[in-house]
Amino acid sequence: MVDVSSITYGPRRATLLTDDGVRIEAVYEPSTASVTDTAVVVAHGFTGSVDRPAVRRASRVLAERAAVVTFSFRGHGRSGGRSTVGDREVLDLAAAVRWARALGHARVATVGFSMGGSVVLRHAALYGAEREGQVECGEREGAHTDAVAAVSAPARWYYRGTPSMRRVHWLITRRAGRLVGRYGLGTRIHHQDWDPVPLSPVEAVPLIAPTPVLIVHGDRDPYFPVDHPRMLAAAGPAELWLERGMGHAENAAGDELLRRLGDWLTRA
Template sequence: MSSGTEGRFHIVDVSSLTSVHRVMPRRAMLRTDDGVRIEAVYEPSEASVTDSAVTGTAVVVAHGFTGSADRPAVRRAARAFAERGASVVTFSFRGHGGSGGLSTVGDREVLDLSAAVRWARELGHTRVATVGFSMGGSVALRHAALERGADARADAVASVSAPARWYYRGTAPMRRLHWVVTRPAGRLVGRYGFRTRIERRAWDPVPLSPVEAVPLIAPTPLLVVHGDRDPYFPLDHPRMLAGAGDAELWLERGMGHAENAADGELLARLGDWLTRA
């Protein structure tokens, strides 16, 4: 196995993926367009690796706030998508896990997702789908609307448990989250309690909201998924998102919030949609 620096990425030599160890995960540190180092993991589907090329769909998974590439719920989602025949890229957003930088809670994280999608294409995948959970769901929507580079665009997008609009405080969990993000004591709790390093400066300017992003995504296939027992965002959020553009909407009975609440049956259906949409 060899490694080296190629453009924005420090990556494992793609030729190693066709060896006897071809289904082993590969770790890398990616560099975003604004210079932040992002940890990422690539898990090739055994069916996607031939003697001469990497083929098939790669699914890039964007976790929720306070998550990371190594959290159990993210690993469970990655395994479920791999079982549906996809290769999978997971990564930690800035300020999370082993990545550098500070969390901007959905703003500059679009650059992190772009870096992960580029890496999947560098590894040989011509079709890349993105799926995001909660904050990651809002990032997936904004990435699909804003990214113009052919090497970093998604071919299909799924957003799970995402907010439709910013600054929502209508539920107790969201009021607690705003305290964590906006108060010095809250940011200390984020750093030491949730291992999430949060930018102290407020957004300036305020980024494009998820619901404003949706009309800009077509003709890319878009799926919006939300649980009817989500304690963070009530059902008006997914309905606003789906109603803002050309989107398929799944309202899941009994489901709570994001990757922690996604059961095996839902992840299998998501995997099928991401590989076939």
């Protein structure tokens, strides 16, 4: 279900309703390219939101190649609900993809950063294949992606091998951490553990074919070392870009990389 709050030409804001009833804020930005039938849906990282500067910059650069939909995951920004850190967020992404198609785009690609990277991979697997016994994903029609790129994504859950990820786990699992998330980072985190544990990114990748998959990762990522993207690519088929000198997620993705991503997403 889509509640469009503005139908004027140019960037427009909307409130999207997910299959489990969560209201998600979203922004549509038309492409500055002369002709394109592609929309790119951008899934931000944990503690991000549609209005964070790095997300807005990514949207502006990608709009040189395609129309762009950005949105805030549940528990982030002005979206409702609480973050499940990559589990139910597939429903948020599905709502955004459906909106892009409702706006007239025949082809929709997805790109996700960090947590958003894990979400786009799981979404592509869950909505691109009919598998019995999957996590409940609601209505599939119009929610599939035509190409998917995951940037700075984890390969497996519960990774604590870096100081950065140990801090993230404290934020998620401790009451004091969740208070810091809410009042310091503007992120409302669900207190319940996953039950069941969702399909991991590395388990999702083999289920995505024949949809094209791109894995992008920096060799200076302080959260996930390069064994994560290599595991994801090896689970493929998937293309792998290891970016020299790059750190983590949308904050570290330069304009040149974003333009290459836009080219890949519109041509894959």
